[in-house]
Amino acid sequence: xxxxxxxxxxxxxxxxxxxxxxxxxxxxxxxxxxxxxxxxxxxxxxxxxxxxxxxxxxxxxxxxxxxxxxxxxxxxxxxxxxxxxxxxxxxxxxxxxxxxxxxxxxxxxxxxxxxxxxxxxxxxxxxxxxxxxxxxxxxxxxxxxxxxxxxxxxxxxxxxxxxxxxxxxxxxxxxxxxxxxxxxxxxxxxxxxxxxxxxxxxxxxxxxxxxxxxxxxxxxxxxxxxxxxxxxxxxxxxxxxxxxxxxxxxxxxxxxxxxxxxxxxxxxxxxxxxxxxxxxxxxxxxxxxxxxxxxxxxxxxxxxxxxxxxxxxxxxxxxxxxxxxxxxxxxxxxxxxxxxxxxxxxxxxxxxxxxxxxxxxxxxxxxxxxxxxxxxxxxxxxxxxxxxxxxxxxxxxxxxxxxxxxxxxxxxxxxxxxxxxxxxxxxxxxxxxxxxxxxxxxxxxxxxxxxxxxxxxxxxxxxxxxxxxxxxxxxxxxxxxxxxxxxxxxxxxxxxxxxxxxxxxxxxxxxxxxxxxxxxxxxxxxxxxxxxxxxxxxxxxxxxxxxxxxxxxxxxxxxxxxxxxxxxxxxxxxxxxxxxxxxxxxxxxxxxxxxxxxxxxxxxxxxxxxxxxxxxxxxxxxxxxxxxxxxxxxxxxxxxxxxxxxxxxxxxxxxxxxxxxxxxxxxxxxxxxxxxxxxxxxxxxxxxx
Amino acid sequence: xxxxxxxxxxxxxxxxxxxxxxxxxxxxxxxxxxxxxxxxxxxxxxxxxxxxxxxxxxxxxxxxxxxxxxxxxxxxxxxxxxxxxxxxxxxxxxxxxxxxxxxxxxxxxxxxxxxxxxxxxxxxxxxxxxxxxxxxxxxxxxxxxxxxxxxxxxxxxxxxxxxxxxxxxxxxx
Numbered sequence: 068x069x070x071x072x073x074x075x076x077x078x079x080x081x082x083x084x085x086x087x088x089x090x091x092x093x094x095x096x097x098x099x100x101x102x103x104x105x106x107x108x109x110x111x112x113x114x115x116x117x118x119x120x121x122x123x124x125x126x127x128x129x130x131x132x133x134x135x136x137x138x139x140x141x142x143x144x145x146x147x148x149x150x151x152x153x154x155x156x157x158x159x160x161x162x163x164x165x166x167x168x169x170x171x172x173x174x175x176x177x178x179x180x181x182x183x184x185x186x187x188x189x190x191x192x193x194x195x196x197x198x199x200x201x202x203x204x205x206x207x208x209x210x211x212x213x214x215x216x217x218x219x220x221x222x223x224x225x226x227x228x229x230x231x232x233x234x235x236x237x238x239x240x241x242x243x244x245x246x247x248x249x250x251x252x253x254x255x256x257x258x259x260x261x262x263x264x265x266x267x268x269x270x271x272x273x274x275x276x277x278x279x280x281x282x283x284x285x286x287x288x289x290x291x292x293x294x295x296x297x298x299x300x301x302x303x304x305x306x307x308x309x310x311x312x313x314x315x316x317x318x319x320x321x322x323x324x325x326x327x328x329x330x331x332x333x334x335x336x337x338x339x340x341x342x343x344x345x346x347x348x349x350x351x352x353x354x355x356x357x358x359x360x361x362x363x364x365x366x367x368x369x370x371x372x373x374x375x376x377x378x379x380x381x382x383x384x385x386x387x388x389x390x391x392x393x394x395x396x397x398x399x400x401x402x403x404x405x406x407x408x409x410x411x412x413x414x415x416x417x418x419x420x421x422x423x424x425x426x427x428x429x430x431x432x433x434x435x436x437x438x439x440x441x442x443x444x445x446x447x448x449x450x451x452x453x454x455x456x457x458x459x460x461x462x463x464x465x466x467x468x469x470x471x472x473x474x475x476x477x478x479x480x481x482x483x484x485x486x487x488x489x490x491x492x493x494x495x496x497x498x499x500x501x502x503x504x505x506x507x508x509x510x511x512x513x514x515x516x517x518x519x520x521x522x523x524x525x526x527x528x529x530x531x532x533x534x535x536x537x538x539x540x541x542x543x544x545x546x547x548x549x550x551x552x553x554x555x556x557x558x559x560x561x562x563x564x565x566x567x568x569x570x571x572x573x574x575x576x577x578x579x580x581x582x583x584x585x586x587x588x589x590x591x592x593x594x595x596x597x598x599x600x601x602x603x604x605x606x607x608x609x610x611x612x613x614x615x616x617x618x619x620x621x622x623x624x625x626x627x628x629x630x631x632x633x634x635x636x637x638x639x640x641x642x643x644x645x646x647x648x649x650x651x652x653x654x655x656x657x658x659x660x661x662x663x664x665x666x667x668x669x670x671x672x673x674x675x676x677x678x679x680x681x682x683x684x685x686x687x688x689x690x691x692x693x694x695x696x697x698x699x700x701x702x703x704x705x706x707x708x709x710x711x712x713x714x715x716x717x718x719x720x721x722x723x724x725x726x727x728x729x730x731x732x733x734x735x736x737x738x739x740x741x742x743x744x745x746x747x748x749x750x751x752x753x754x755x756x
Numbered sequence: 757x758x759x760x761x762x763x764x765x766x767x768x769x770x771x772x773x774x775x776x777x778x779x780x781x782x783x784x785x786x787x788x789x790x791x792x793x794x795x796x797x798x799x800x801x802x803x804x805x806x807x808x809x810x811x812x813x814x815x816x817x818x819x820x821x822x823x824x825x826x827x828x829x830x831x832x833x834x835x836x837x838x839x840x841x842x843x844x845x846x847x848x849x850x851x852x853x854x855x856x857x858x859x860x861x862x863x864x865x866x867x868x869x870x871x872x873x874x875x876x877x878x879x880x881x882x883x884x885x886x887x888x889x890x891x892x893x894x895x896x897x898x899x900x901x902x903x904x905x906x907x908x909x910x911x912x913x914x915x916x917x918x919x920x921x922x923x924x925x926x927x928x929x
Contacts, residue, residue, distance in 0.1 A: 667799065
């Protein structure tokens, strides 16, 4: 039973999330009947499920909410701001209700009862608010236009019709242009050849037409033959019954046997068809109701533990496969080599598939932010719109999980400190409504997430002053704008003049930076004073595997992320040692380089020729000198563990085919460290410890 | 096995660092490995010897001798890596400890464990759970969680005396 309950809770959480999403949309577009329907549906499902699994509180609660939306659906109640506010509060409450341990909390019960009271109040107020009729009528008109009717048309031209130059087929064609038509041409009046007068028309037609046009329009078609020919037009059904297979086949059958259908028979068949039509229509509505579920049938729910263990197994397989390849290479058996190559191919495919499984679109966390912006902008009395782009960008689920908090913080900052008050915005000549944009996109092997606002921006002078007053930088220190902005990532650096409830509680951008660094990401900030701020988060696609370049320095293997590697050059050692400055000229360009042996305090290499790996570092190209390059390598990243937490330049380790360990280097960190770029974050961090 | 069950077991693994003998509760010991090639991690503290591959996972190895203020371990045929399960900030992590040799598994009643002398000890008192006398030899029982917590960057050999003068540890060489 507990198992089922767990399933219910999972499903309910999904439903509630869907509900929140629909509500946010509904707020933008409160007249959308489809969305109201969707909200109602979710509540209905939630109600049904919860009563089934004994969550009585949820059952009763959603029952009331459902009533509210039923009233709205039937235009008996207007979807007011008040209703939406209560619904949003209810969404939060429902989330809490899923956790049964809350039930014993007296505060929780008080909240529960007060919310129920609010909802009931809305229901009871229903009779008072009856002013929605007008808008209801408006809604119906466009619906009418789309409706289609089925007509029966009998067209019996007089025999002499050809004489005034009319081709009856043209008329039939014209009817055809009005809609869908089923035409029966009756030839039974055509006499034997002897008696046939080629100048006379013996054929007559019966047409079943489905169109949105009215009878007058149809009559117009026959305007020139009217009076002479026999024309009968009759509406047989208010629906499009031509879609009914039985209707058409029955008519065809009658036409074959009786040569003539006649209006009476048509009506009779149409009546039967109508009944079936209404039934099937009801069925489609039902289908639409469960549409949400139908859509998800192609996917299944798998616990994340299972996925994690799948990922682990795949990682193990990749490692083992590397061993097999190595073994096959040493054992010159042709058959073994081909098998090992096959295994390599398969495991690579398996790896890619498995990794794509754990990638989920960032859309999953966006609802939360929409909600945050909505609630906060209300609290702060600011008019702010939250726009998302690239919501289908996919990321590793563990990354998404750890990304939520930092993003929340950034958006909160933008709302609180970035976007100005409405009157200030108008003064500055900005649009009244503030804008926060979250944009996600792929960039090489990375995913970038940009959060920009069109708010006040950051005043570099203010940051500078503050850094000086806090003793972080000496007063005479010259810093570029970018360097100044980077200061906000320092611990304890909160620039807001007053600490508000929303943000600025001492935990600032440094926490954001650290959290992002935990998932091997980087944060950058760009800001133009008075215009707005953009924060860019660069993230790896996945945490557990990277395509790397395997190199050797002294006795140790290292892996460099292939995405950072630009080119590799073989350079003679004279050029690398005893130089005044560490600059090489490669292909006519100066490239500064670092000798890894030297930086790692190892003895100089005895090799006559060493390899310089040129990597991209920010906007520059920097060379790293290693002894030799082994080749491309798929590194399954394993953490070095807490003991090596301080070795920031090493992002992990990987196990090579022969069972030995290679260290995975973080090229950005390593270059920063080697070049001793003044990273205040590091200074302050080490100062604390 | 939970901690309660573990504490009922009175078995200890004894090992040697230089001439001194220490012991750790067997509940903390996962494995004893022969010495293998250790991949050095650059720019790490000296006592952090590097990492090894323990059946597909990366295990950090610590030179226990350096940690205890002795000269670095010289590798011999007896050198072993004891794989320990350490509780670090409520998280269970695995660490390899380099020791000169593994001696035996000893059993003794918890009542025979004497408190460590707080004065005259060469080692910081929070690292020592107690001392036991086996065959006229004193074996120090270590609190492995405390010894191998990563925050304990300083040698076990007390160097923090200046800052923590109140801890009543006297350094006797």
